[in-house]
Amino acid sequence: MEANLDDQAGEGLGYVMTQLLAAGAYDVYFTSIQMKKNRPAIKLSVLSAPSDRLALTKLILAETSTIGVRYQTWHRTIMRRHFVTATTPYGPVKIKVATYDGIIKKTPEYADCASLARIQQVPLMMVYQAALAALEQLDEEG
Amino acid sequence: MEANLDDQAGEGLGYVMTQLLAAGAYDVYFTSIQMKKNRPAIKLSVLSAPSDRLALTKLILAETSTIGVRYQTWHRTIMRRHFVTATTPYGPVKIKVATYDGIIKKTPEYADCASLARIQQVPLMMVYQAALAALEQLDEEG
Amino acid sequence: MEANLDDQAGEGLGYVMTQLLAAGAYDVYFTSIQMKKNRPAIKLSVLSAPSDRLALTKLILAETSTIGVRYQTWHRTIMRRHFVTATTPYGPVKIKVATYDGIIKKTPEYADCASLARIQQVPLMMVYQAALAALEQLDEEG
Amino acid sequence: MEANLDDQAGEGLGYVMTQLLAAGAYDVYFTSIQMKKNRPAIKLSVLSAPSDRLALTKLILAETSTIGVRYQTWHRTIMRRHFVTATTPYGPVKIKVATYDGIIKKTPEYADCASLARIQQVPLMMVYQAALAALEQLDEEG
Amino acid sequence: MEANLDDQAGEGLGYVMTQLLAAGAYDVYFTSIQMKKNRPAIKLSVLSAPSDRLALTKLILAETSTIGVRYQTWHRTIMRRHFVTATTPYGPVKIKVATYDGIIKKTPEYADCASLARIQQVPLMMVYQAALAALEQLDEEG
Amino acid sequence: MEANLDDQAGEGLGYVMTQLLAAGAYDVYFTSIQMKKNRPAIKLSVLSAPSDRLALTKLILAETSTIGVRYQTWHRTIMRRHFVTATTPYGPVKIKVATYDGIIKKTPEYADCASLARIQQVPLMMVYQAALAALEQLDEEG
Ligand code: NI
Ligand code: NI
Ligand code: NI
Ligand code: NI
Ligand code: NI
Ligand code: NI
Ligand code: NI
Ligand code: NI
Ligand code: NI
Ligand code: NI
Ligand code: NI
Ligand code: NI
Numbered sequence: 145m146e147a148n149l150d151d152q153a154g155e156g157l158g159y160v161m162t163q164l165l166a167a168g169a170y171d172v173y174f175t176s177i178q179m180k181k182n183r184p185a186i187k188l189s190v191l192s193a194p195s196d197r198l199a200l201t202k203l204i205l206a207e208t209s210t211i212g213v214r215y216q217t218w219h220r221t222i223m224r225r226h227f228v229t230a231t232t233p234y235g236p237v238k239i240k241v242a243t244y245d246g247i248i249k250k251t252p253e254y255a256d257c258a259s260l261a262r263i264q265q266v267p268l269m270m271v272y273q274a275a276l277a278a279l280e281q282l283d284e285e286g
Numbered sequence: 287m288e289a290n291l292d293d294q295a296g297e298g299l300g301y302v303m304t305q306l307l308a309a310g311a312y313d314v315y316f317t318s319i320q321m322k323k324n325r326p327a328i329k330l331s332v333l334s335a336p337s338d339r340l341a342l343t344k345l346i347l348a349e350t351s352t353i354g355v356r357y358q359t360w361h362r363t364i365m366r367r368h369f370v371t372a373t374t375p376y377g378p379v380k381i382k383v384a385t386y387d388g389i390i391k392k393t394p395e396y397a398d399c400a401s402l403a404r405i406q407q408v409p410l411m412m413v414y415q416a417a418l419a420a421l422e423q424l425d426e427e428g
Numbered sequence: 429m430e431a432n433l434d435d436q437a438g439e440g441l442g443y444v445m446t447q448l449l450a451a452g453a454y455d456v457y458f459t460s461i462q463m464k465k466n467r468p469a470i471k472l473s474v475l476s477a478p479s480d481r482l483a484l485t486k487l488i489l490a491e492t493s494t495i496g497v498r499y500q501t502w503h504r505t506i507m508r509r510h511f512v513t514a515t516t517p518y519g520p521v522k523i524k525v526a527t528y529d530g531i532i533k534k535t536p537e538y539a540d541c542a543s544l545a546r547i548q549q550v551p552l553m554m555v556y557q558a559a560l561a562a563l564e565q566l567d568e569e570g
Numbered sequence: 571m572e573a574n575l576d577d578q579a580g581e582g583l584g585y586v587m588t589q590l591l592a593a594g595a596y597d598v599y600f601t602s603i604q605m606k607k608n609r610p611a612i613k614l615s616v617l618s619a620p621s622d623r624l625a626l627t628k629l630i631l632a633e634t635s636t637i638g639v640r641y642q643t644w645h646r647t648i649m650r651r652h653f654v655t656a657t658t659p660y661g662p663v664k665i666k667v668a669t670y671d672g673i674i675k676k677t678p679e680y681a682d683c684a685s686l687a688r689i690q691q692v693p694l695m696m697v698y699q700a701a702l703a704a705l706e707q708l709d710e711e712g
Numbered sequence: 713m714e715a716n717l718d719d720q721a722g723e724g725l726g727y728v729m730t731q732l733l734a735a736g737a738y739d740v741y742f743t744s745i746q747m748k749k750n751r752p753a754i755k756l757s758v759l760s761a762p763s764d765r766l767a768l769t770k771l772i773l774a775e776t777s778t779i780g781v782r783y784q785t786w787h788r789t790i791m792r793r794h795f796v797t798a799t800t801p802y803g804p805v806k807i808k809v810a811t812y813d814g815i816i817k818k819t820p821e822y823a824d825c826a827s828l829a830r831i832q833q834v835p836l837m838m839v840y841q842a843a844l845a846a847l848e849q850l851d852e853e854g
Numbered sequence: 855m856e857a858n859l860d861d862q863a864g865e866g867l868g869y870v871m872t873q874l875l876a877a878g879a880y881d882v883y884f885t886s887i888q889m890k891k892n893r894p895a896i897k898l899s900v901l902s903a904p905s906d907r908l909a910l911t912k913l914i915l916a917e918t919s920t921i922g923v924r925y926q927t928w929h930r931t932i933m934r935r936h937f938v939t940a941t942t943p944y945g946p947v948k949i950k951v952a953t954y955d956g957i958i959k960k961t962p963e964y965a966d967c968a969s970l971a972r973i974q975q976v977p978l979m980m981v982y983q984a985a986l987a988a989l990e991q992l993d994e995e996g
Binding site for chain 5: 433434439446458465468
């Protein structure tokens with residue numbers, strides 16, 4: 145789903161992003177664009193389940209200045225995911241294990257690292273690197 | 287309709303935007319992108335009626351450096367619109383009333399506010415705020 | 429204060445913004461830039477009081493991947509501000525009144541409008557427009 | 571001169587650009603930035619003579635939502651310029667000849683090429699290329 | 713093909729671009745976007761033949777932090793191309809001649825101009841302008 | 855050092871970046887900006903030693919379409935750096951150790967990881983994560 149917004153201040157857009165995510169959008173993002181009459185503008189993009197499209201469209205029309213929303217269907221290739229826990233010197237961190245056709249990727253959850261960093265008063269980077277080191281210790285299976 | 291342009295100066299793109307709008311495009315906008323070989327580039331996007339696609343494609347191929355244009359069909363949800371007039375201390379301002387499934391939005395026309403601001407030698411913001419105040423006085427029906 | 433970051437994921441940058449604002453920065457913003465070797469990157473900009481510069485520099489060096497921060501002194505022209513309260517059908521909204529050399533600007537506080545919109549379950553735009561209409565009623569003096 | 575704007579719609583910014591250029595600014599440009607609270611925003615930059623700074627600052631404060639403008643002094647290295655006329659199959663085109671310490675650059679004026687393209691109903695690129703070919707015929711002196 | 717990347721540093725993205733082009737993508741480009749939680753991010757876009765889609769998807773999943781890739785089919789209008797050679801004072805330059813339904817465009821190859829500029833130790837702009845002048849001499853047929 | 859470029863194609867800018875880096879610039883980056891007359895444009899930024907400023911200015915004036923370059927002096931806070939080597943299952947990787955006033959950061963060199971990834975035919979991310987795990991084993995001193 146997409147809408148071009150040239151008559152909306154940025155402050156309102158931060159609010160709309162929060163609302164769209166709360167209403168079930170998978171993802172919401174802004175792209176800076178340049179429209180006619182020397183107007184800098186924002187393209188609002190929303191990724192959602194087809195069944196949420198109508199409700200999210202109404203939310204965009206009610207909350208933003210746009211009078212039109214355009215949409216399209218995308219196909220998606222998504223990796224399978226599950227979570228394991230790694231132990232770092234700062235505490236436990238959830239690790240997302242994503243797999244697809246022989247590819248295995250493990251990434252520490254930022255939210256976990258960030259909350260440990262806040263509690264332990266250390267830089268987030270240190271927690272994140274420790275989590276990466278710890279997940280190397282985990283067996284392939286995850 | 288979209289084309290990526292890495293071998294076209296910005297000056298020429300301002301000219302193309304004007305021409306595409308004159309030729310009937312609904313909307314034309316630029317997105318800054320980053321292409322191979324460290325090249326900053328521009329993605330040109332054009333929204334138009336399907337019946338104008340061929341003529342606008344030829345215009346892009348003739349006026350820009352690209353040798354290819356790609357396109358896709360979008361579905362659109364559009365609010366119904368009509369106009370009413372609000373009276374401000376600076377003069378009359380046209381108000382766009384947009385409605386869709388119970389949603390009603392009223393927005394002052396920028397062009398009207400801007401021309402009043404120029405004539406009355408006041409900041410555009412003051413005229414715009416006055417127009418917003420005046421439209422609050424209008425009945426729901428518009 | 430500025431730093432170019434080409435070896436830092438966006439997730440970490442959202443965290444840093446929050447920390448810099450908590451540590452007293454006036455303003456923090458990101459600009460997308462394009463660096464060598466086809467790398468999209470982010471320029472982190474921080475506006476602060478001169479007395480906070482050292483602490484904020486250390487925070488950036490500790491929390492981001494950059495190994496250098498550059499800085500400069502800016503002069504500023506700032507409008508004088510005070511706040512008044514306007515009454516809308518949705519509740520009271522704080523209005524920021526900014527003045528400088530004969531210029532008077534009044535703007536509703538977004539945070540107030542947003543919290544009323546949430547409580548009253550109406551679009552933020554309606555509250556904001558109502559606040560603008562209400563502030564037109566206030567006397568010049570504010 | 572710079573100001574960050576997160577509470578101003580793009581429509582108003584196109585208007586401000588026109589006004590600042592009319593008021594004597596050398597150059598006005600917008601940069602898309604990302605501010606706190608998920609707000610997309612615009613940084614307005616104005617290059618001007620020091621003697622115009624105060625008037626342009628007041629124009630920004632009056633016409634935009636910002637309550638502060640920051641500024642700095644830049645040094646500049648500028649090429650010397652003069653104009654010659656080249657003859658193309660489509661009509662005469664002004665050529666800007668810029669020189670500095672042994673460097674000579676010649677560039678056709680876009681405005682001239684664009685008006686010939688409109689009159690002759692040919693693509694701007696053809697006129698521009700013809701002008702470049704014609705200027706190769708001009709002697710080094712210009 | 714598209715993927716949004718908010719947990720990948722720019723350094724890794726330059727590497728991925730090179731790999732995708734080597735694996736047969738027609739074009740690869742980055743767009744700066746703004747995601748939730750104040751995260752600046754990059755949208756990776758890949759244009760390819762349908763037959764390469766699966767291999768390129770696997771490459772993206774293996775080499776980047778994303779766990780999902782979305783895709784769509786575009787229609788394309790492409791100009792027919794052939795190459796001729798123009799003679800400049802700096803050496804021969806390949807000229808791309810693109811044609812479509814009466815439109816003819818000729819553009820010097822940047823790579824050729826750049827290598828002559830390096831060999832002859834002159835600015836690239838001078839070689840490029842000389843090539844444009846030389847191609848005006850070529851007959852319409854190219 | 856900065857210059858705004860609205861009459862230069864992206865292809866030429868990739869070339870200029872390479873040349874400026876070869877001529878000794880510390881860093882070169884592009885920012886997308888929006889100039890008058892609906893022109894998308896690029897701001898070229900160059901960071902360099904003061905002693906290289908004149909030569910780099912001449913290079914910009916000779917190689918780009920701009921007729922003016924502006925510059926300013928920045929102060930910089932730079933971390934002290936040295937390198938150590940970590941051993942990963944894929945081979946040795948150089949680790950940059952940066953220190954400043956009690957802050958210690960260790961980051962694997964991307965170039966090293968990338969060349970191991972190419973040789974071993976594994977994703978760059980796996981080599982990078984292995985390098986991060988290996989550097990956790992190094993003693994604080996580096
Ligand atoms: Ni509008
Ligand atoms: Ni597992
Ligand atoms: Ni090209
Ligand atoms: Ni009505
Ligand atoms: Ni680096
Ligand atoms: Ni007051
Ligand atoms: Ni604000
Ligand atoms: Ni002359
Ligand atoms: Ni993530
Ligand atoms: Ni031919
Ligand atoms: Ni120009
Ligand atoms: Ni050491």
